[in-house]
Amino acid sequence: MPEQPADVRAGNFREVALGYSMEQALLEAGRCLQCKVPLCQKGCPVEIDIKGFIAKICEKDLDGAYAVIRETNSLPAVCGRVCPQETQCEGNCILGKKFEPVAIGRLERFVADTFMAKNACETVTGKQECSMERDDRKVACIGAGPSSLTVAGYLASKGIKVTVFEALHEPGGVLIYGIPEFRLPKSIVANEVAAMQELGVDIKVNWVGGKTVTIQDLQQEGFDAIFIGVGAGLPRFLNVPGENLVGVFSANEYLTRVNLGRAYDFPGYDTPTYMGKNVVVLGGGNVAMDAARTAKRMGADSVSIVYRRTQDAMPARLEELHHAIEEGVAIKALCGPIAFNGDDKGNLVSMDVQKMCLGEPDESGRRSPVCLEGETETIPCDMAVIAVGTRPNPILLEATPDLELNKWGYIEADPETGETSMPNVFAGGDIVTGAATVISAMGAGRRAAMEIARRLL
Numbered sequence: 001m002p003e004q005p006a007d008v009r010a011g012n013f014r015e016v017a018l019g020y021s022m023e024q025a026l027l028e029a030g031r032c033l034q035c036k037v038p039l040c041q042k043g044c045p046v047e048i049d050i051k052g053f054i055a056k057i058c059e060k061d062l063d064g065a066y067a068v069i070r071e072t073n074s075l076p077a078v079c080g081r082v083c084p085q086e087t088q089c090e091g092n093c094i095l096g097k098k099f100e101p102v103a104i105g106r107l108e109r110f111v112a113d114t115f116m117a118k119n120a121c122e123t124v125t126g127k128q129e130c131s132m133e134r135d136d137r138k139v140a141c142i143g144a145g146p147s148s149l150t151v152a153g154y155l156a157s158k159g160i161k162v163t164v165f166e167a168l169h170e171p172g173g174v175l176i177y178g179i180p181e182f183r184l185p186k187s188i189v190a191n192e193v194a195a196m197q198e199l200g201v202d203i204k205v206n207w208v209g210g211k212t213v214t215i216q217d218l219q220q221e222g223f224d225a226i227f228i229g230v231g232a233g234l235p236r237f238l239n240v241p242g243e244n245l246v247g248v249f250s251a252n253e254y255l256t257r258v259n260l261g262r263a264y265d266f267p268g269y270d271t272p273t274y275m276g277k278n279v280v281v282l283g284g285g286n287v288a289m290d291a292a293r294t295a296k297r298m299g300a301d302s303v304s305i306v307y308r309r310t311q312d313a314m315p316a317r318l319e320e321l322h323h324a325i326e327e328g329v330a331i332k333a334l335c336g337p338i339a340f341n342g343d344d345k346g347n348l349v350s351m352d353v354q355k356m357c358l359g360e361p362d363e364s365g366r367r368s369p370v371c372l373e374g375e376t377e378t379i380p381c382d383m384a385v386i387a388v389g390t391r392p393n394p395i396l397l398e399a400t401p402d403l404e405l406n407k408w409g410y411i412e413a414d415p416e417t418g419e420t421s422m423p424n425v426f427a428g429g430d431i432v433t434g435a436a437t438v439i440s441a442m443g444a445g446r447r448a449a450m451e452i453a454r455r456l457l
Helices: 022-029 050-058 062-070 076-082 104-114 120-125 146-157 186-198 215-220 251-259 286-297 318-326 394-398 438-456
Strands: 138-142 161-166 202-205 225-228 248-250 278-282 302-307 330-333 335-342 348-361 367-380 383-386 425-427
Touching: 022 050, 022 104, 050 062, 050 104, 062 076, 062 104, 076 104, 076 186, 076 438, 120 146, 120 186, 138 146, 146 161, 146 186, 146 225, 146 438, 186 202, 215 225, 225 438, 248 251, 251 286, 251 383, 278 286, 286 302, 286 318, 286 383, 302 335, 335 367, 348 383, 425 438
Parallel strands: 138 161, 138 225, 161 202, 225 425, 248 383, 278 302, 278 383, 302 330
Antiparallel strands: 335 348, 348 367
């Protein structure tokens, strides 16, 4: 797929990948083998009929292709951009055994971007008609991220009234506050949300689950079912000296300031963020890549990712890692942070790291990092972003003592239906699984929505 040149895109927040033309999409779709047993579909968390929509592309029937995708996927323009296809659908592509797999995600994005819906119902479902809205059934969703939006879109298409309560001032969850504009333009999410609202979904922002709205409140108001999709947005820290210095951020805070606060568009939005010139990012996942690439675009002179394992062990998508390196982000592997150092005013000036090596494989075959005694390094930096994972925010959980939690503090939910220990209260996404992918959250939302619809219709 065509992309902005690395030296150009590193200085702007426009989307990196430029999308297929019709000719390029037809060439790529023509590579599909149309397998009798499509393993690619089994690799998709929402089980899109992949060979079906690709066949429609080959016929130049984009309306048909969109309808096929929308049968199971509520956010195709989003998934085509941010799903880890290489480990899911494309990772199971038969063609990929000997050659490059079919670019399923890019084709999905092409269909979603090119299709022109005639009304809101067709945008949400791929069909021009939806069920008439019923006054005798209503469902509440807490949180407006990908799992809740999936529930809302599915149920609204069945005529069930849905109200979504979102803590922040804009719906979208991690799609808005976490994923940067250059990977997922905010307009894509806004279009999806607008279509749902046209279909009758009521989205209430600035409502904090567990504070301004509780499960008990919603039950008393007569909601027939409640879905919890609040994510796992509480950051984890390193617990090393100096972590409270000025210039040390969690990735959650840094990315939220830039993305949701639109700091990347200053002074168009008068919401500036902290500006670092020499930035280090701690972690090796997609969030670390997002933070590093964001810092580069925000004007940093140097950006380094510090990771305690080797580069090939990073859990980030290879595409994101490749893009980061192309854009000038340095990788400092086999380094573990041991202290942040500040000046006499409490500002970060450097970070000490412990050099590591990989030890012997454990029972699973994974080699853990081991300290190289006496081998340390001081890295000059005036800003550090900690991207080492998240945990569940306790606000809603503490306000709902009847919810059964697992040993990690996440909600226990039936993997088939999403129902929790409270009858007709469902949950899905990161608040159940811990930090995972957008598409897995959507899959959980779809399963819960199907069960809710089965009970109410």
